[in-house]
Amino acid sequence: MENKNDVIEIRNLNKWYGDFHVLKDINLNVKKGEIIVVAGPSGSGKSTLIRCINYLEQFQEGKIVVNDIELSEDVKKIKAVREDVAMVFQHFNLFPHLTIVDNLTLAPIWVKNTPKKEAIATAMEYLERVGIADQAKKYPNQLSGGQQQRVAIARSLCKNPSIMLFDEPTSALDPEMISEVLDVMIELAQEHRTMVCVTHEMGFAKKVADRVIFMEAGQIIEENTPEEFFENPQSDRLKLFLSQILSH
Amino acid sequence: MAVYKKVETREAPSGSKGILHWLRDNLFSSPLNSAMTVLGIALLLWVIPPFIKWSIIDANFVGHTRADCTGDGACWIFVRAKLSMFMYGFYPEAERWRVNLVYLLFFVVIAAFKFLKSNGFKITIATLYFIVAFILIRGGYFGLPEIDTNKWGGLMLTIVISAVGIVGSFPIGILFAFGRASSLPIIRSVSVTYIEFIRGVPLITILFMSSVILPLFFPEGVTFDKLLRALIGITFFQAAYIAEIIRGGLQAIPKGQYEAADAVGLSYWQKMLLVILPQALKVAIPNLVGSFIALFQDTTLVLIIGLFDLLAMVQLTGSDSHWLGFETEGYVFVTIIFWVFCYSMSVYSKSLEKRFNTNLK
Numbered sequence: 001m002e003n004k005n006d007v008i009e010i011r012n013l014n015k016w017y018g019d020f021h022v023l024k025d026i027n028l029n030v031k032k033g034e035i036i037v038v039a040g041p042s043g044s045g046k047s048t049l050i051r052c053i054n055y056l057e058q059f060q061e062g063k064i065v066v067n068d069i070e071l072s073e074d075v076k077k078i079k080a081v082r083e084d085v086a087m088v089f090q091h092f093n094l095f096p097h098l099t100i101v102d103n104l105t106l107a108p109i110w111v112k113n114t115p116k117k118e119a120i121a122t123a124m125e126y127l128e129r130v131g132i133a134d135q136a137k138k139y140p141n142q143l144s145g146g147q148q149q150r151v152a153i154a155r156s157l158c159k160n161p162s163i164m165l166f167d168e169p170t171s172a173l174d175p176e177m178i179s180e181v182l183d184v185m186i187e188l189a190q191e192h193r194t195m196v197c198v199t200h201e202m203g204f205a206k207k208v209a210d211r212v213i214f215m216e217a218g219q220i221i222e223e224n225t226p227e228e229f230f231e232n233p234q235s236d237r238l239k240l241f242l243s244q245i246l247s248h
Numbered sequence: 249m250a251v252y253k254k255v256e257t258r259e260a261p262s263g264s265k266g267i268l269h270w271l272r273d274n275l276f277s278s279p280l281n282s283a284m285t286v287l288g289i290a291l292l293l294w295v296i297p298p299f300i301k302w303s304i305i306d307a308n309f310v311g312h313t314r315a316d317c318t319g320d321g322a323c324w325i326f327v328r329a330k331l332s333m334f335m336y337g338f339y340p341e342a343e344r345w346r347v348n349l350v351y352l353l354f355f356v357v358i359a360a361f362k363f364l365k366s367n368g369f370k371i372t373i374a375t376l377y378f379i380v381a382f383i384l385i386r387g388g389y390f391g392l393p394e395i396d397t398n399k400w401g402g403l404m405l406t407i408v409i410s411a412v413g414i415v416g417s418f419p420i421g422i423l424f425a426f427g428r429a430s431s432l433p434i435i436r437s438v439s440v441t442y443i444e445f446i447r448g449v450p451l452i453t454i455l456f457m458s459s460v461i462l463p464l465f466f467p468e469g470v471t472f473d474k475l476l477r478a479l480i481g482i483t484f485f486q487a488a489y490i491a492e493i494i495r496g497g498l499q500a501i502p503k504g505q506y507e508a509a510d511a512v513g514l515s516y517w518q519k520m521l522l523v524i525l526p527q528a529l530k531v532a533i534p535n536l537v538g539s540f541i542a543l544f545q546d547t548t549l550v551l552i553i554g555l556f557d558l559l560a561m562v563q564l565t566g567s568d569s570h571w572l573g574f575e576t577e578g579y580v581f582v583t584i585i586f587w588v589f590c591y592s593m594s595v596y597s598k599s600l601e602k603r604f605n606t607n608l609k
Binding site for chain 2: 054056079082083086087089091093094095096097106107110111139140141155156159
């Protein structure tokens with residue numbers, strides 16, 4: 001990596017879905033402990049971008065280096081990157097056939113060979129932190145959306161990742177459940193974990209982000225501190241976007 | 249604060265309950281429906297009383313030879329006289345306790361499963377059961393005389409074939425289903441070719457191939473047990489169908505499940521076996537059991553390669569010169585046995601679905 005403090009480095013990233021050019025020449029560096037919010041209209045490629053970081057999406061051109069590991073088709077490298085990068089999805093993606101606690105202990109037990117007792121203890125600790133320890137024996141479908149998303153965050157924390165990716169974590173939630181999830185995310189942000197969040201929650205961005213990135217049609221159009229981003233937008237496209245999402 | 253009182257569900261209005269209402273709703277809702285109902289009742293009246301008369305009222309239950317069958321009805325003495333043939337075929341009488349012990353052990357294992365929590369234990373015990381069952385039935389070890397497979401027959405053979413077919417085809421089917429869903433072109437095309445080839449061929453053809461054509465390719469003097477060949481044929485036949493059923497289950501699993509499993513760091517096999525397969529199987533249970541029931545019935549086809557399963561045993565005993573003309577009783581008896589087995593599987597399938605239902609609200 002060019003800069004020692006960078007944990008994620010994205011260089012000239014290009015990706016196509018068939019003929020559709022989703023990501024156009026993306027360059028992005030993320031420093032250790034930095035909190036980045038990625039905003040933009042739907043279809044702008046923001047989800048695709050962060051899904052490239054843990055190689056859920058393959059890309060055709062450019063390079064991504066995470067924790068000094070350059071991503072490629074090499075399974076070992078992908079595994080090494082994923083060990084330290086957690087992801088929270090829009091639709092939670094909890095495993096519906098497992099209880100809440102089993103959802104959390106599955107990966108530690110099978111991937112890291114953690115003894116079962118220890119894994120359960122860790123899982124309960126994280127469930128406690130997100131405030132759902134009392135639901136540990138239930139199945140995901142018995143929980144509300146907000147609770148499920150908090151479980152999903154607890155699950156992603158179980159491997160104690162240094163980087164966390166959030167892919168629109170509140171978009172599928174009922175309005176009154178958004179804050180309970182955001183509260184957990186704000187708490188995490190204060191722990192100096194590196195976070196990259198794709199979200200439309202501009203309040204969250206103002207509060208915790210170190211940098212806000214605006215994407216449109218597969219390109220990064222603007223990149224700034226939250227103050228500048230909201231108070232002093234440069235491009236017309238961002239001005240329009242902000243006026244649309246902040247007007248009501 | 250307002251106090252709310254629970255309101256009990258009201259009873260249905262008198263016009264919409266009771267037998268009369270049920271009859272009107274279900275049997276006489278339209279002129280056509282009424283006609284069908286009357287026709288149906290007439291049909292039942294035409295068929296059932298004579299059957300009861302034949303099978304119970306006029307039937308003969310007591311006696312030992314066909315001379316004791318004096319009435320006009322069914323001669324159940326035939327079934328009683330040949331019962332051991334129906335159950336064990338030509339398996340030597342002195343050794344039949346071994347088969348019975350295997351049946352008994354089956355229920356012991358099922359009971360043990362109720363108390364075992366660890367899946368590893370269950371798999372170990374099930375594997376052990378199959379090894380013990382094999383040793384007991386075939387013999388040749390621990391001083392048990394070896395019973396040649398051409399002596400196996402009747403219900404016991406039917407159960408052996410279907411059990412091996414079901415247990416053997418299941419893992420193979422899963423592998424082919426994974427193969428067909430694989431992103432590696434070679435594995436995918438091998439799986440597709442296999443599945444489509446097998447599904448394009450009737451089971452009878454595969455049984456003929458395995459018993460008549462296959463030996464032609466063996467070098468002189470090499471013989472392969474006929475039952476073993478049939479078992480292999482049936483297992484690989486069934487595997488193709490299982491693969492397609494499981495593929496259906498796999499397609500019902502949202503992409504997010506694969507992504508979540510990848511994101512938490514599971515390897516391909518961990519992802520497939522711990523996250524995807526359990527959910528896919530749950531979806532596939534009704535079709536899987538349906539396919540196993542069909543297999544149980546299809547085992548009767550082994551008759552054509554000279555194996556005497558339950559159905560074939562009726563044909564054989566019916567041509568016994570002392571008991572000519574009593575096949576009907578034999579077939580009715582066999583029908584009941586087949587129904588009991590198939591219906592049990594169907595009931596078990598329902599209980600499995602219930603047990604694995606985690607969409608509780």
